[in-house]
Amino acid sequence: MAGWWVAPATPALATTIGVIRLRRDGRVRDSDGTRLSADDLGAVLGERATLVQFSTAFCQPCRATRRILADVSALVPGVSHIEIDAESRLDLVRRLGVVRTPTVLVLDSTGAVVKQAAGLPRKADVLVALAGATSEDR
Known part of the structure; x- marks a missing residue:
């Protein structure tokens, strides 16, 4: 009888974890400044900036991120x-x-x-990140 609290606590804990994950999902953060070359990526870098997306074949949010x-x-x-x-x-x-997909890097x-x-990042957040990456006074 001592474990009676487990049944009501489990949904509450799951909901809390879900809310925390949703709030963090796709949030754009500063990075450490690691440099990547065209050889590393297998493609030419953009003239002003490059958006690098790590995806997997069965990742549904990757499709939306691609768009x-x-x-x-x-x-x-x-x-x-x-x-x-x-x-x-x-x-x-x-x-x-990279620990999950999609992961987006702004170079x-x-x-x-x-x-x-x-x-999955929001379009507005990507545009703001690009503004910072392409500014002349960086």
């Missing part, structure tokens, strides 16, 4: 979007500490990672 990043790269001149299959580039995934014109997001 958002394609829209943003079409909207902002000099920005390219590179999608990387995380399963085929485990070396890069480990090096960058400046030199290839330095200035922002990153794990989960």
